[in-house]
Amino acid sequence: MRHNPGSKLGRHKALLLLALVGIVGALYVLAPLPLAQAPSGIVAYKVVGSANLRRPGTESFWQNIPWYNVTLVPNLNQQMIPVLANVPTSGAVPYLMVKAAWNGTDIIILLKWPDPYGPSYAGPASIAGPGHWPLVYNPNGPLNMTFLQLLTSTFHKKYFVINSSYAVIKGSPRPMEYVLAYMAPHYGVYFYGYYVNLTSGHYYPDRAAIMWYMGSQQSPSDCMNIGGGHPNFAVGGQLGQLMQSYLGSNVEPNTGGSLSSGAADIWEWISGATDPKGDNFNYFTNATWDVENGISQAAAEQFAAAPHGFFIHLFANQTGLYDVGDGGIWYPNATGPEPGYFSGYTGAVYENGYWVVEFVRSLQATMPDTVNLVPGQTYDVAFAVWAGKAGETSWDKSISPSFIPLTIATTPPPTTTTTATSTTTSSAAPSTTSAPPTTTAVSGVPWSVVTAAIAGIIIAVIAIAIVFVAVHRKVQTK
Incomplete structure (x- = not known):
């Protein structure tokens, strides 16, 4: 066949x-x-154990809790707020990774972000840094020195010239934030960032903040307004007349750091001032200073001996940004000195090119104008990170483009998880930064x-x- x-x-x-x-x-x-699915937001799982602030992030309960990746965008960006020009230094940190847990009494938030510039515990001249010196330039040609002189004289500042296109204004930009962002570019003076000189040690502390929204607006934005030091701040003289011509008014419509709607409790860690390794940590734990500002001497002395850091509470609403419980260090005082000032703890470590910072606070509100956290409830949170050696500080930072829901779950974390890493994105945000690394996770099978x-x-x-x-x-x- x-x-x-x-x-x-x-x-x-x-x-x-x-x-x-x-x-x-x-x-x-x-x-x-069924495979474990990525949550719609951040989930704070119920765990057994407490934070180890000497070695943040090493606690065993974190092993079964997935990272939540948050894309960060420039705060000073034309697509975030209607400034006339993007700021080169704004948005130096491309992403932030977040985990959350609670142990029956405290909530614990773990943050991790890349910082290739190296750790900054700096602040040799002040508790927040070496003085907020704005660096201005003209990307289109020589700097307009005539307008720069008018600007600085109006706000009683001095400046020094680096070259024909760059100059440094000596002094806090808070009263001139609005003018720098919305008017000065019309006259060839653009905000570049904050002056950094690594050789002389002139740079700013690294910082991180968590904003807890306490308003009622649906889908609020976490990008705070740029404005003057107080409501109805009016710019006088010739500069005020120029504002009237270009902007229609010489009264700044916003107060620096105010929200467009509602109110928020901000937890802020500052490496130079609220971390034991910081140059100015002793400023806060100095008993004499604390007594003068309404903080008990016993609390200050006890905290000075603690092996961990702390975070400060700030309160933001539609009229401005305020200090809570410290007598008013940087901003107007919101509620007066309170005994709970040292109630929020942090642990921080810089390793392998990353900052790892852990926040711990009791679920119950410790002071007026601070958020009260209840298991089973969902809260809107937002994040901000400052890379000090990159020139980020004050109103120039990397932020989450919108609020993210954080649910305080009444259940423990899953024993096995898939890659439950979520990333918040903004269609308006520029994609000029690298994506976060893929989080290694165990299969749900x-x-x-x-x-x-x-x-x-x-x-x-x-x-x-x-x-x-x-x-x-x-x-x-x-």
């Missing part, structure tokens, strides 16, 4: 189809198993099932091989 090549080819196709069916059938063992599936595939392949050999021999004998 003559061999038929077409018949043999058909048998081979049938065998390949049989192999495919066998493999798919083996893999189907996995299909009915039990190992016993995976092993059985692999064994099934191997058996199917062996069976197909036996059939193939048998058919091949039969064909040859005919």
Whole structure:
């Protein structure tokens, strides 16, 4: 009998189809198993244990809690707020990773972000940094020195020139924030960032903040307004007349740091001032200073000996940004000195090019104008990070483009998780930064099932091989 090549080819196709069916059938063992899904927001799971602020992030309960990746964008960006020009230094940190847990009494928030510039515990001239010196420039040609002189004289500032296109204004920009952002570019003076000189040690502390929204607006924005030092701040003289011509009024419509709607409690960690390694940590734990500002001497002395840092509470609403419980250090005082000033703890470490910072606070509000946290409830949170050696500080920072829901779950974390990493994005945000690294996670499928599936595939392949050999021999004998 003559061999038929077409018949043999058909048998081979049938065998390949049989192999495919066998493999798919083996893999189907996995299909009915529910995999752990990425949460719609950040989940603070119920855990057993407490924070180890000496070694933040090493606690065993973090192992089963996935990172939530948050894309950060420039705060001073034309697509975030209607400034006339993007700021080169704004948005130096591309992303932030977040985990959350609570242990029955305290909430614990773990943050991690890249900082290739190296850690900054700096602030040799003040508790927040070496003085907020805005660096101004003109990207389109020589700096307009006439307008720069008018600007600085109006706000009683001095400046020094670096070259024909760059100059540094000496002094806090808070009263001139609005003018710098919305008017000065019309006259060839643009805000570049904050002056940094690593050789002389003139740079700013690294910082991180968590904003807890306490308003009622749906889908609020976390980008705070740029404005003057107080409501109805009016710019006088010739500069005020120029504002009237270009902007329609010489009264700044916003107060620096105010929200467009509602109010918020801000937890802020400052490496130079609220971390034990910081140059100015002793400023806050100085008993004499604290007594003068309404903080108990016993609390200050006890905290000075603590092996961990703390965070300060700030309060933001539609009229401005305020200090809570410290007598008013940087901003007007919101509620007066309170005994709970040292109630929010932090642990921080810089390693392998990343900052790892852990926030711990009791669920119950410790002071007026601070958020009260209840298990089972969901809160809107936002984040900000400052890279000090990159020139970020004050109103120039990297922020989450919108609020993110954080749910205080009443359940423990899953024992196994998939890559439950979520990323918040903004269609308006520029994609000029690298994406966060993929978080390594354990598959949500039990190992016993995976092993059985692999064994099934191997058996199917062996069976197909036996059939193939048998058919091949039969064909040859005919």
